[in-house]
Amino acid sequence: MRRVIFSGTSEGKTLCRQLSQAGLSAEVCVATEYGKEVMPELNGITVHTGRMTAPEMTEFLRGAQVVIDATHPYAVEVSKNIRAACAQVSCRYIRLLRPKTQAEGAVHVPSAEAAARYLSQTEGA
Structure with a gap:
């Protein structure tokens, strides 16, 4: 089975680790060189680096x-x-x-505009 993971989070790295430990293979796509650097080398996991256009993505996913x-x-x-x-x-x-x-202790607001209004009425760092 061809599995493809688009990763950019710690959850993506965790998933790759779990698949590798289970003896399963996957192709993981990361957008940047930094994404490749922080992806550990894992058995069965192949890393593809670089952003893809929508047509490139479609072509890459053929057969997945x-x-x-x-x-x-x-x-x-x-x-x-x-x-x-x-x-x-x-x-x-x-x-x-x-x-x-x-x-804990966070202030939740519904939008960036609401955040700006809230912050304009507060003082401090």
């Missing part, structure tokens, strides 16, 4: 049975491209997201 999107939660455009490429080549798409956590 499953694609796991473990990119950063704010990488909305790349997730959209991965999902579309999977649909074009008829492979399964799985989105891996970390659980949401609440930071």
Whole structure:
């Protein structure tokens, strides 16, 4: 089975470790050289480095049975491209997201504008 992981988070690295320990192979795609540097060398895991256009992504995914999107939660455009490429080549798409956590003592606001309003009425560092 051809597995492809788009990684950009610690969850992506953890998944690669787990697959390797289970004796399974996968191709992991990272956008940058730094992403390649922080990905440990693992048996069965092949690292591809570099950003892909939507057409390049579609071509790369031909023949894949499953694609796991473990990119950063704010990488909305790349997730959209991965999902579309999977649909074009008829492979399964799985989105891996970390659980949401609440930071103790944090102030939560609904938007950047609300954050700016809140901060304009506060003092200190």
